[in-house]
Amino acid sequence: xxxxxxxxxxxxxxxxxxxxxxxxxxxxxxxxxxxxxxxxxxxxxxxxxxxxxxxxxxxxxxxxxxxxxxxxxxxxxxxxxxxxxxxxxxxxxxxxxxxxxxxxxxxxxxxxxxxxxxxxxxxxxxxxxxxxxxxxxxxxxxxxxxxxxxxxxxxxxxxxxxxxxxxxxxxxxxxxxxxxxxxxxxxxxxxxxxxxxxxxxxxxxxxxxxxxxxxxxxxxxxxxxxxxxxxxxxxxxxxxxxxxxxxxxxxxxxxxxxxxxxxxxxxxxxxxxxxxxxxxxxxxxxxxxxxxxxxxxxxxxxxxxxxxxxxxxxxxxxxxxxxxxxxxxxxxxxxxxxxxxxxxxxxxxxxxxxxxxxxxxxxxxxxxxxxxxxxxxxxxxxxxxxxxxxxxxxxxxxxxxxxxxxxxxxxxxxxxxxxxxxxxxxxxxxxxxxxxxxxxxxxxxxxxxxxxxxxxxxxxxxxxxxxxxxxxxxxxxxxxxxxxxxxxxxxxxxxxxxxxxxxxxxxxxxxxxxxxxxxxxxxxxxxxxxxxxxxxxxxxxxxxxxxxxxxxxxxxxxxxxxxxxxxxxxxxxxxxxxxxxxxxxxxxxxxxxxxxxxxxxxxxxxxxxxxxxxxxxxxxxxxxxxxxxxxxxxxxxxxxxxxxxxxxxxxxxxxxxxxxxxxxxxxxxxxxxxxxxxxxxxxxxxxxxxxxxxxxxxxxxxxxxxxxxxxxxxxxxxxxxxxxxxxxxxxxxxxxxxxxxxxxxxxxxxxxxxxxxxxxxxxxxxxxxxxxxxxxxxxxxxxxxxxxxxxxxxxxxxxxxxxxxxxxxxxxxxxxxxxxxxxxxxxxxxxxxxxxxxxxxxxxxxxxxxxxxxxxxxxxxxxxxxxxxxxxxxxxxxxxxxxxxxxxxxxxxxxxxxx
RNA sequence: GGGCAAGUAGCUCAGCUGGUUAGAGCGCCACGUUGACAUCGUGGAGGCCAGGGGUUCGAGUCCCUUCUUGCCCACCA
Numbered sequence: 011x012x013x014x015x016x017x018x019x020x021x022x023x024x025x026x027x028x029x030x031x032x033x034x035x036x037x038x039x040x041x042x043x044x045x046x047x048x049x050x051x052x053x054x055x056x057x058x059x060x061x062x063x064x065x066x067x068x069x070x071x072x073x074x075x076x077x078x079x080x081x082x083x084x085x086x087x088x089x090x091x092x093x094x095x096x097x098x099x100x101x102x103x104x105x106x107x108x109x110x111x112x113x114x115x116x117x118x119x120x121x122x123x124x125x126x127x128x129x130x131x132x133x134x135x136x137x138x139x140x141x142x143x144x145x146x147x148x149x150x151x152x153x154x155x156x157x158x159x160x161x162x163x164x165x166x167x168x169x170x171x172x173x174x175x176x177x178x179x180x181x182x183x184x185x186x187x188x189x190x191x192x193x194x195x196x197x198x199x200x201x202x203x204x205x206x207x208x209x210x211x212x213x214x215x216x217x218x219x220x221x222x223x224x225x226x227x228x229x230x231x232x233x234x235x236x237x238x239x240x241x242x243x244x245x246x247x248x249x250x251x252x253x254x255x256x257x258x259x260x261x262x263x264x265x266x267x268x269x270x271x272x273x274x275x276x277x278x279x280x281x282x283x284x285x286x287x288x289x290x291x292x293x294x295x296x297x298x299x300x301x302x303x304x305x306x307x308x309x310x311x312x313x314x315x316x317x318x319x320x321x322x323x324x325x326x327x328x329x330x331x332x333x334x335x336x337x338x339x340x341x342x343x344x345x346x347x348x349x350x351x352x353x354x355x356x357x358x359x360x361x362x363x364x365x366x367x368x369x370x371x372x373x374x375x376x377x378x379x380x381x382x383x384x385x386x387x388x389x390x391x392x393x394x395x396x397x398x399x400x401x402x403x404x405x406x407x408x409x410x411x412x413x414x415x416x417x418x419x420x421x422x423x424x425x426x427x428x429x430x431x432x433x434x435x436x437x438x439x440x441x442x443x444x445x446x447x448x449x450x451x452x453x454x455x456x457x458x459x460x461x462x463x464x465x466x467x468x469x470x471x472x473x474x475x476x477x478x479x480x481x482x483x484x485x486x487x488x489x490x491x492x493x494x495x496x497x498x499x500x501x502x503x504x505x506x507x508x509x510x511x512x513x514x515x516x517x518x519x520x521x522x523x524x525x526x527x528x529x530x531x532x533x534x535x536x537x538x539x540x541x542x543x544x545x546x547x548x549x550x551x552x553x554x555x556x557x558x559x560x561x562x563x564x565x566x567x568x569x570x571x572x573x574x575x576x577x578x579x580x581x582x583x584x585x586x587x588x589x590x591x592x593x594x595x596x597x598x599x600x601x602x603x604x605x606x607x608x609x610x611x612x613x614x615x616x617x618x619x620x621x622x623x624x625x626x627x628x629x630x631x632x633x634x635x636x637x638x639x640x641x642x643x644x645x646x647x648x649x650x651x652x653x654x655x656x657x658x659x660x661x662x663x664x665x666x667x668x669x670x671x672x673x674x675x676x677x678x679x680x681x682x683x684x685x686x687x688x689x690x691x692x693x694x695x696x697x698x699x700x701x702x703x704x705x706x707x708x709x710x711x712x713x714x715x716x717x718x719x720x721x722x723x724x725x726x727x728x729x730x731x732x733x734x735x736x737x738x739x740x741x742x743x744x745x746x747x748x749x750x751x752x753x754x755x756x757x758x759x760x761x762x763x764x765x766x767x768x769x770x771x772x773x774x775x776x777x778x779x780x781x782x783x784x785x786x787x788x789x790x791x792x793x794x795x796x797x798x799x800x801x802x803x804x805x806x807x808x809x810x811x812x813x814x815x816x817x818x819x820x821x822x823x824x825x826x827x828x829x830x831x832x833x834x835x836x837x838x839x840x841x842x843x844x845x846x847x848x849x850x851x852x853x854x855x856x857x858x859x860x861x862x863x864x865x866x867x868x869x870x871x872x873x874x875x876x877x878x879x880x881x882x883x884x885x886x887x888x889x890x891x892x893x894x895x896x897x898x899x900x901x902x903x904x905x906x907x908x909x
Numbered sequence: 910g911g912g913c914a915a916g917u918a919g920c921u922c923a924g925c926u927g928g929u930u931a932g933a934g935c936g937c938c939a940c941g942u943u944g945a946c947a948u949c950g951u952g953g954a955g956g957c958c959a960g961g962g963g964u965u966c967g968a969g970u971c972c973c974u975u976c977u978u979g980c981c982c983a984c985c986a
Binding site: 593668 | 920922925928929930932934936939940946948949952965966967981982983
């Protein structure tokens with residue numbers, strides 16, 4: 011027998027939350043059920059960057075995933091949620107470099123080895139911090155399976171994937187135009203460059219044409235550029251082939267100003283006829299478009315800028331200057347030498363490094379690339395044919411658009427922190443890739459080997475995450491059991507960075523989709539703005555938890571939201587959800603204070619039948635609980651998490667607390683015997699326990715605390731309940747409803763609302779009891795059974811309540827309520843005013859009449875009865891019938907008041 | 910230049926495949942506190958669902974269009 015637990019008057023989230031998490035972990039509840047017969051549910055946690063503390067975005071991801079995971083666990087699936095951490099390549103290196111900078115050092119002062127040691131220290135420190143924060147959030151992950159991208163397992167997966175792609179010819183090395191961040195001193199993929207519009211100048215420059223034989227006057231061609239300093243690297247001029255202005259110069263040569271180089275004028279489709287002068291300088295070394303033009307027309311590539319972002323030896327006396335310095339100086343020289351035509355203000359898109367915001371310079375360098383087209387084709391099919399479902403659906407279109415226009419992926423980074431590219435060159439120049447560090451060149455046996463100094467894009471390892479964490483490339487048990495995983499839940503902002511790459515890599519490496527569903531959540535905003543450290547409006551989840559509790563934070567993050575839509579989080583919302591937690595707690599206190607010994611039975615066996623009392627209200631609440639279970643389950647299945655949360659929230663507050671608890675108080679008081687009382691208590695406990703399980707995935711801590719408390723009173727009577735709500739069964743769906751009880755209670759609610767309304771309107775002293783007579787016609791028996799409830803509910807105060815089928819003699823000075831199919835007479839001596847009563851009834855009469863008109867208008871509308879769904883027609887007809895009945899009664903009362 | 914989202918009560922947002930009199934939280938007004946809860950209860954005020962057009966028996970929901978805001982993508986230098 012478990013000792014009965016006491017409940018504190020005030021709920022203390024902190025104390026409760028700290029207590030349960032450790033117990034859950036220790037008990038092993040977060041480990042997947044080993045039973046191989048069970049269906050699996052697997053979520054791989056998106057590895058948070060180990061670049062600092064968790065922010066609200068992480069809390070959002072964690073809350074949604076934990077909701078899904080806990081729900082599936084309760085559904086009986088063998089559930090695995092695998093936690094991970096990411097080394098965050100460039101971002102990670104950047105934070106440590108900043109730390110070094112504060113000490114006045116650079117990574118070069120330390121050297122590669124020492125620097126990497128420092129990186130590892132840092133990662134460990136912050137990895138722990140993140141782990142702690144996840145504990146506080148209550149994530150039900152299997153910590154024993156935690157993975158870090160730089161761990162031996164995932165690292166070997168990275169090498170294996172690289173080697174496979176390399177040997178298949180899908181990875182190549184080449185000198186191509188790349189995005190270069192001068193500050194980070196590394197190449198970047200297209201995705202890591204963020205374009206922002208900036209004011210700038212469009213500089214018009216005239217290039218002399220090389221004179222033709224016999225041509226006496228020097229002709230010029232005018233171009234426009236936003237980056238005049240790159241003129242020094244020009245190797246051509248391009249015009250549109252259909253541009254009549256330039257047909258006669260195509261094929262001739264122009265002389266590049268200052269550089270004094272003769273370059274061909276070529277015709278190319280990409281040149282716009284409208285922009286600038288219609289002629290464009292071609293600078294293959296420093297512009298992606300120009301690089302392609304250069305390729306097509308076999309123009310040479312010249313670099314005037316080095317990897318340090320400064321002008322190089324090809325820039326003549328501009329060597330050593332930064333772009334910022336060189337540009338005005340060069341324009342000045344153009345002016346002096348008569349090449350400058352004009353400069354115009356011109357806003358244009360400038361690429362910045364995603365991480366450090368430095369302006370990115372496109373330049374040609376040797377990099378490693380993934381030939382992406384074949385991977386993208388397979389990834390497109392997987393979504394198109396439905397093997398992967400993206401929620402919300404609209405992001406599938408975004409995905410298609412990106413995949414269809416994808417360009418080769420630059421995967422080499424000139425960083426130190428990351429997975430080293432597993433390619434070696436031997437003394438004899440043989441180049442080869444290998445999974446294990448090689449001792450000798452496989453071709454010539456040379457032992458003089460040099461590994462490529464570059465590391466891989468951090469997203470390369472992330473792309474393997476759904477299977478590298480499960481043991482790939484080995485034939486691991488987890489991989490066999492849990493792959494493909496079930497849901498990939500993450501923010502839409504990394505659809506391309508991560509989701510798309512996982513799909514490509516997953517299909518290529520395993521031949522299977524990495525996950526069946528992609529659920530994309532929105533971003534969290536504070537006020538109107540996106541959270542960012544720069545703006546200083548980052549909300550720390552730990553602080554919010556301190557103030558409101560984890561459960562309140564978690565439900566705030568999932569309720570009232572829609573997949574893929576951004577959400578605002580505010581103190582008001584957090585407060586209202588903290589109040590909800592408090593409401594639940596207090597409802598629990600009420601239940602507990604009444605339930606001495608709860609006859610617990612296996613919850614699975616209890617579903618279809620009302621467990622205890624047979625009263626109308628008791629049958630009603632059980633029927634409603636069943637309906638809410640079905641609805642909540644359906645919504646969760648459809649990933650309508652916000653709606654699911656709202657459904658249970660409203661049931662608990664607006665039905666269970668506002669009505670049933672109040673009714674139960676009355677029933678317990680009025681019950682004729684102990685057996686009846688026991689029935690009511692059982693019912694109370696049953697519905698409450700049921701609701702706790704529905705709420706558990708959304709607010710795990712308070713529900714566990716209450717559940718354990720409730721269970722401590724349970725007379726388990728041979729049944730073995732779950733030791734924790736974490737592994738308790740999800741309430742099963744049942745079609746068991748009690749339509750009669752629901753209809754009868756709806757009538758009760760209508761009457762009660764009418765009474766409260768009337769008291770408020772007549773300003774009856776809230777403490778005063780007044781008698782009432784209910785004229786119920788054929789419903790006299792039902793009304794008698796609920797008369798005490800109607801009389802005693804808060805705000806009613808009717809006593810005595812007499813129920814008759816019809817009135818023998820009129821009641822003097824009574825106000826009347828026509829509601830729920832009955833008439834309630836309330837004599838209000840001293841307060842009743844004929845004129846006021848008449849006005850009130852007439853107002854109601856007008857409302858009912860209007861309503862009848864509307865419904866009859868609908869029914870009379872041509873085509874409605876024939877074309878509308880039958881149930882809609884029936885509903886409207888029923889409505890008209892009951893409204894007419896009500897109207898007749900109102901008319902009668904009005905008539906009697908007048909006469 | 911292309912695409913997407915949002916525009917619903919004073920504020921922040923729900924509203925699934927079209928179907929009662931459009932909802933919630935917060936805020937506001939009035940009243941209420943001796944045992945679940947003032948982190949509360951009861952009652953109330955407050956919305957031509959951005960504008961216009963269309964489809965339909967029926968539109969917040971579907972289609973077209975305009976406006977406003979935000980975001981994403983893109984090789985007009």
